[in-house]
Amino acid sequence: MTSHRLALVWLRRDLRLADNPALAYALANAGQILPVFIHSPQDEGTWAPGAASNWWLHHSLTALESQLLDRGSRMIVRRGAALSVLPQLVRESGATLVTWNRLYEPAIVARDAAIKTRLAQNDIDVESHNAALLFEPWTIRNGQQLPYRVFTPFWRSALTQIDRLPAPQPAPRRLATTSNKLDSLTIADLALLPDIHWDEGIAQHWEPGEAGAHRQLERFAKAASDYAHARDRPDLTGTSSLSPHLHFGEIGPRQIFARLHLQAASSNSLATYAKELGWREFAHHLLFHFPHTTDKPLDTRFEHWQWGRSKSLLRAWQRGMTGYPLVDAGMRELWHRGWMHNRVRMIAASFLTKNLQIHWLQGARWFWDTLVDADLASNTLGWQWTAGCGADAAPYYRIFNPVLQAEKFDPQRAYIRQWLPELATLPDKWIHRPWEAPDDLLSRAGIVLGKTYPRPVIDLRQSRDDALTAYQVMKQSSDSP
DNA sequence: TGAAATGTTGGGGCG
């Protein structure tokens, strides 16, 4: 083991001190450490983080910087292409060891490999680690040594290795940093916050940072025994709400597994939640092995699918003005909170891709910009799964009916009333389908269809039948050579 | 992590 005077710890999406193997390795192998954050959205190509993600990043970095300062270390902030900025910082600081935790997006994998090569040429030791996943994408293979394309066997195979997970390490108490006079930007210099203040609703709902992540985990731990049932109810707080914290690495899946004892998950609820973390693993597995799927369908039969191009329908969907209350409620929750309940995500996505026949990438782009938990692996899997063109995809004939789904999963109508105040006083019987409500009830509720709330932008039955017909055609033309 | 159409069953009203 080499002992170094100074190690540079390159922080990326591992914005935590506990269970951070890159940080721990640097502390164990160098007298001093230098934590560095480089803002380099250009490195991520066409999938540079969106506005909501940047909002989160600003606050997460702020929280991390203050944690570091408490333990005696500053954090250097720079911006620019990491391939030039990082070696430059190494030269300035005199560090001889660089550590980081790995990421798995195609553009970042390529960039990190190039950086590793460049640093090695300058005799700098580089050590990368796993902080983000239970199982890195290349560690799980099927019987023929190929990556999985179906979730269930993937997760079954992963679970056979679950007992070999390393235990999460506690946060270091004290960090000895360098006294070098190195230039640093402030976090505010990165201009991650919006100019116009659309972020108030987001700020109310979330607490970015490692402490906030653990508070959320503790909240969830109390309710986790109801997860199997409550997770499907957008009107309840039945889901973990850990996704943005996980995305930025404020908490890691090993820590969640340990805290909730998910290895030994015997209850239905805990096993179900563990499986959701499994889907996150599966998404990373797929993105790593099929990197083109960020922009292209995994199922090649969909390459020539004729998607609709209506700008006005896309806009209606984005604004939560489709005339279907559950879809609109979800889209407005997204705009307000930077987050949408997962069941409603599926329903809104099914509506866009199947009823409106708009390209899943349009939906993926909108989610990418508006979600605080936007994650390329999960977003890609989610949209391709819904559109039916991905791995383990929802079969083409699985088309959600937003009215039936609303009656099933928002039985009290509380979710609709929360997000669509203009419908709030319409009686339960009609609030999920206001266009069928009797005129006198509408006027008593102060609703003028087409004015205070839109009429449906499309007919559910007709659009469903059209989609099914088109899928049949695709199926037949691919079956016959 | 579906919806709708179609098929089956069984209780009750009724002649």
Next chain:
DNA sequence: ACGCCCCAACATTTC
């Protein structure tokens, strides 16, 4: 008492 019909409830099939 019996067969017939209706229809809700549930199951199965199809897309």
